[in-house]
Amino acid sequence: MVTIDEALVPGTDDRFARKRRKRNGKSATALIAQRAAGPVALLLAWWIVSATGLISERILPTPVAVFEAGANLIGNGELATHLLASAQRAGTGLFFGVIVGVLLALVTGLSRVGERLIDPNLQMLRAMPILALMPLAIVWLGIGETMKVSLVALGVMFPIYLNTHAAIRGADARFLDLAATAGLNKLQLIRHVTIPGALPGFFTGLRFSVAIAWLVLVVAEQTNATSGIGYLMTRARGLSQIDVIMVGLLVYAVLGLASDALVRIIERKVLSWRLTR
Amino acid sequence: MATDTVTPTPHATGKPTEARHATAETASRTTVKVRALSREFDGRGVLHDINFDIRDGEFVALLGRSGSGKSTLLRILARLDDEYTGTVQAPKRPAVAFQDSRLLPWKKVLANVMLGLPTRGVDGTETRARAEEMLAEVGLTDHAKAWPKTLSGGEAQRASLARALVRRPELLLMDEPFGALDALTRLRMHQLLRTLRQRHRPALLLVTHDIDEAILLADRVLVLTDGVLSLDLDIPFPVVGRRRRPGFTELRDRLLEELGVADDDR
Incomplete structure (x- = not known):
């Protein structure tokens, strides 16, 4: 039987993908080559239109120019500095956002009173686009680190809260019966049944959260920042350094992919029980 | 035997209690005593005036077509449902083996067997030893560290039986535990159940729709027809x-x- 949790978790899809791959009888390398073909073709097209002058280099620099700008930023240590600043903000925001989200989900998930008191407020806040809160955040918290990290934390909190809350509330009634017949007390029930059962939902939320952390950060760093990838790009815009802007975009893409992969790896380790077949 | 006269019980006396009334005229000691038990779901009667006993160590099979109220009766005895009228005397904590093995998928087999056991010995070594012993009895020693999802249907049911019996219950309730198994595995499970019963001697209620299973295993058969013990x-x-x-x-x-x-x- 497929529970709602299982259906929600992206990891589950991989299993089917693997099966399908085997059925087609194609080797892994052939499939990787196929998947890489699209991006490679795109890169080639970019090169052709920019190198032939079809599109002006002031609008679209060649891949080589972007590569050189990137190498330059790495060489003078600027990229590392800004990357570290961004990663610190994202990490701190993620840390606090996850803690607050999980705590709220536990309160609303385990207590009906808590749910009635807190959940409507959060559902209402959720309807607001997080970035629209920026002017208010600046007035309240200033333009420093606190504002940026708080916005990230707030953005991160919602997916964590919503998914973990839903997972706790959607706990399998069969396991609750089992816990009752095994004589588990409330604490044991939470420890042995509720929390492990809600972990898949938590990880779904975490993957959304990581993506949102970067998204909020990009915007927050473009306002009144003196460090970070967002700042690097804003500064480049002022100097019309399109190649640097593009380096920034690439860095964001890599960061997004890498952090998502990291969460998946952790998820696979923690939820190893569900992937064994 | 065991179809004692019904002692009329004042209905609607609120929540059922352990000993709302006591009639101790039965000769041998009883583990379960059910009197005038009725259960409704939204005004629709599911169980009507059920009366029966299960003696210590007795193996009773409860037969009935689907929808006859078998599972409802089992849930009441398992204390998973207390919205009934009438009197039910049963051990405080009966063990239950469900139709699906209901192993927690995030706990390894041994941890599943240990679920809810009080921790005894240094760091629970005694508890652990007991659980391991029980796993050995059902022949799952090699699977102690396996994830439940890797077990076959029969293995999962054996683990479920081990978890039920590890607490030395006075009463074991089984809800069609072999219903989803193939015929050969079911036969082996019957044999295992006989052995385990000899060793542990709990009073046993086996809910099943398999007539052969009931005749082959039980001391007594109850048939439930449309919520009435017929x-x-x-x-x-x-x-x-x-x-x-x-x-x-x-x-x-x-x-x-x-x-x-x-x-x-025929």
């Missing part, structure tokens, strides 16, 4: 070799008839 029958056979006893087929036919099914092969 038959209460002792099985007059010794423990082994039942299939070859004269009278087996007649008993089988009798039960089939009670369940409202005609055997084509």
Whole structure:
């Protein structure tokens, strides 16, 4: 039987993908080559239109120019500095956002009173686009680190809260019966049944959260920042350094992919029980 | 036997309690005593005036077609449902083996067996040893560290049995535990259940829709028809070799008839 949790978790899809791959009888390398073909073709097209002058280099620099700008930023240590600043903000925001989200989900998930008191407020806040809160955040918290990290934390909190809350509330009634017949007390029930059962939902939320952390950060760093990838790009815009802007975009893409992969790896380790077949 | 006269109980006295009334005229000691038990779901009667006992160590099979109220009765005895009227006396914490093995997928087999056991010995070594012993009894020693999802249906049910019996229950309730198994595995599970019963001697209620299973394993068969106990029958056979006893087929036919099914092969 497929529970709602299982259906929600992206990891589950991989299993089917693997099966399908085997059925087609194609080797892994052939499939990787196929998947890489699209991006490679795109890169080639970019090169052709920019190198032939079809599109002006002031609008679209060649891949080589972007590569050189990137190498330059790495060489003078600027990229590392800004990357570290961004990663610190994202990490701190993620840390606090996850803690607050999980705590709220536990309160609303385990207590009906808590749910009635807190959940409507959060559902209402959720309807607001997080970035629209920026002017208010600046007035309240200033333009420093606190504002940026708080916005990230707030953005991160919602997916964590919503998914973990839903997972706790959607706990399998069969396991609750089992816990009752095994004589588990409330604490044991939470420890042995509720929390492990809600972990898949938590990880779904975490993957959304990581993506949102970067998204909020990009915007927050473009306002009144003196460090970070967002700042690097804003500064480049002022100097019309399109190649640097593009380096920034690439860095964001890599960061997004890498952090998502990291969460998946952790998820696979923690939820190893569900992937064994 | 066991169809004692009903002592009228004042209904609607709020939540049922342990000993709302006590009539101690039965000769042997009873583990379960059910009197005037009724249960409704939204005004629709599911169980009507059920009365029966289960003696210490007795193996009772409860037969019935689907929707006859078997599982409702089991849930009441398991204390998963207390919205009934009438009197139910049963051990405080009966063990339950469900139709699906219901192993927690995020705990390894041994941890599943240890679920809810009080921790004894240094760092729970005693508890652990007991659970390991129980796993050995059901032949799952090699799977102690396996994830439940890697077990076959029969193995999962054996683990479920180990978890139920590890607490040395006075009463073991089984809700069609072999229903989802293939015929060969089911036969092996029957054998295992006989052995475990000899060793642990709990009073046993087996809910099933398999007539052969009931006759082969139980001391007594109850039939539930539309929420009423329509038959209460002792099985007059010794423990082994039942299939070859004269009278087996007649008993089988009798039960089939009670369940409202005609055997084509007669």
